[in-house]
Amino acid sequence: MSPKMMQFTRLDQQMPEKRSATDRKQDFNEIYTGFQPDRAGEQASRCEQCGIPFCQIHCPLGNNIPDWLMLTTAGRLKEAYELSSATNSMPEICGRICPQDRLCEGSCVLEQSTHRAVTIGAVEKYITDTAWAEGWVEPIVPQAERGESVGIIGSGPAGLAAAEELRKQGFSVHVYDRYDRMGGLLMYGIPGFKLEKDVVQRRVDRLEQAGVVFHPNTTVGKTVSFATLRARHDALLIATGVYKARGLAIPGSGLKGVAKALDYLTASNKVSLGDSVAAFTSGELNAAGKDVVVIGGGDTAMDCVRTAIRQGAKSVKCVYRRDRENMPGSQREVANAEEEGVEFVWLAAPEALLNEGTSDTVSGVRAVRMHLGVADASGRQSPQPLEGSQFIMPADLVIEALGFEPEDLPQMFAQEELTVTRWGTLKVNPRSTMTTLDGVFAAGDIVRGASLVVWAIRDGRDSAAAISAYLNQKSLSDRAAAE
Template sequence: MDERWRFLTTPRRDWPLRPVPDRVDDWQDVHVPDAEVPGGLLPLVSAQAGRCMDCGVPFCHHACPLGNLIPDWNGLAAREDWDAAVDRLHATNNFPEFTGALCPAPCESACVLAIDGRDAVAIKAIEAAIADHAWEHGLARPIRPEEHTGARVAVIGSGPAGLAAAQQLTRAGHEVVVYERDDRIGGLLRYGIPAFKMDKRYLERRIAQLEAEGTVFRPGVAVGTELDARTLLEHHGAVVVASGATRARELPVHGRELAGVHQAMEYLVQANRVQEGDYPRPPITAEGRRVVIVGGGDTGADCLGTALRQHAASVVQLDIKPQPDEERPDDQPWPTYPRIHRLTPAHEEGRDLVRLRVVAPGDPADQHLSGEHGDVRVFAATTVRLDGDERGRVRALHLSDAEPDTRRAVPGTERVIPAELVLLALGFSGPEDAGLVDQLGLRLGPTGAFARDEDFAGGRPGVFVAGDAGRGQSLVVWAIAEGRAAAAAADRYLRGRPTELPTPISATDRPLAL
């Protein structure tokens, strides 16, 4: 059969995962290393790239906030022209290894191949493999500007949005300084994302690339408190605010003040600092404890995977939303990103460890660890209150069924599960002010994020807002896209004329998702 019809003959294969018992005993990447993939990773990826139909209207391209040229680099990978594939991938994405590891791949939900229920092209795995090839073969070299403009730009925050903005502006010839309040560069990528989800070497080598290009990093500087942002604006032609959305949502129930109840980021940051070598054991640990995670999103899944690696006695994750369907619902048609029942690697680990009976039969937590498919999640569950012991430590959590629409507790459904560590993974309500509102003339929009116009300008002239700070809690792919777009807007402002930097999106763009 003609090679153009490989989507009919080649089944989907994703990058294989390591066996659960092996990976929960370390903090390494959950995927099988390239060299250990049977037959080799690149032949596998090349075959998967050949499933791309090279559609006349590539909806995958439209669903990607970065506008990644997916059919282009799929075709190049299918022909094993890896060097050219690297060029096409980097044309729109500064950090494809970040998105290859962390993005939920809305492009795959919009793949035309998936219209009739077929498996979409494994775009995310192809992207990750091309990015790895780039580094292994020296194709991710620093790109130094041909000329310097003499303009200075300050970037506040070194997460994916700040790093993308900094790289684009440095390559455009501006003098860029990135300010980060933490002691290391990377923001959420450094301390929020567990190492088993994204190896920190990906971050380290990109930071080194940016430094080689001329970007200057200033960690350990809290702009807005230690350093007045007005001073930055006085000494720089533009300021890009990419401080993220780190104001955590609270759980307003009786017992919230008990010892052993923590925000998810308190917990994840400490676990990541152990991997950085800051201390041998985290002050907050799940080891030997019955853990309840309140919140069903990605942060909750990261807490789950971390708790399993810390050898928790049991783990239950509560999701206030009903359990999604296994298939795309009728009210979430292609090409939107549907809410369906998905198992992350962490949930797969929890499911398999349940089968190995990490909880003894008859334990009060057992009924909540043996749901459909052995899922450690309890869906449509809302927290009623927390109980403590005589020392003021949490010992139990009361939950009830949640009504699908109002999410209020259903009377008569309350039950109790033991809890010695409760982690609140309820999402984030917006950026922390830290003085930036007054100092830069910013204002908060209706969602709690910093307001900006469609060109990412917000506050005083020369101030631009990118990433979660202006969009609210979102995906790493949106952060990179917004960093690139805000950099283009800042470059336009500094030059006083149209920019040559690409502008993938405006600040008003929204995803193809419900």
């Protein structure tokens, strides 16, 4: 083992430098500046190189974290990149947006022993950003071209990860997406202060240079039928994600000034990309000068409150029915939001959205204080209202960030044989990832429900392997039949 490792006894945990809240509130650029080479090596050297790497075990991709930390310490960055990218199709993206405090870093032995975790995500970002800058990210060149083609519906992280793995094996790959740009959630759902869009675009460009064909502005079931795609390709992968927003079921939820989180974030990202968005220009999806209330406690809610701050909101509140310790979002994101001026209203739930007189526009949120009662079936304490604790918050814009559910794909695709679970997600064989339609596979959130980008990448890679095995077997069978 390198004598440079296990430096946690003399080196404290340090994150990359972060722009001041005053500065970063003025734009949508990423808030962390990135490690300098010496600092990245120092922080990587804090790794304990423990016998059971819990960081790796709790990474959905099974990234070989201890080894690429050791290579970073030794200054062998190209090898560190090669090892990192062997298991991860987008390491620089995961380094930016993964909730490391709930995954690898939260499981780091140093975190459990009060020395504070190795800053794994920041080092991962540094390694791959360096690889791009140095030209180490080589083009995808298949060893041989295959005759079969695969169609992928959805260009989010699952679809892009699968496209890369399939193209490496020589398959012809076509990706269809309803939006005008590729990237799905990465492009339109995540704000630039967490993930600048040129980082996503260079991944898309790399795939296009490798021969992946992208079909933007293509809505399956409208622009092109699902049956046409099945006839066109030897296999299909459905990687649409889940985009149907959960809404409030309280009085006033139909008032003007109530927006869905994804609509709000998409409009903001499009404007940042230089597009003209009517709903933003009209003020409908623009927080400038408004009292904003965001309802929800996940990472999407954090994206919304921090976006509203940058749009120049008069005030921004985040209302969540549980306390800080029990919220699903990243604690790091909560801290960033607080620094930027967001007020968190813990243990509170909306009862009604209010309007003034005959106006059909929201003017406030009536909420009730909550307390945590006995644990429910999931093991979490159930929030219960406190009688007589109602209070009112002024609101010109209310954003519902309550999570997402699957769209009705069997109806959208006119494929009633496409079986779904009781949650509306696509039912697949857990080993092959194939749906109830032969040659049609599914990956990502449309199978597991709303989840993390890193899980979508894992699912996309797994489905690519399953599709390859399916087509190989089909080719053998066809050859045997011909003989």
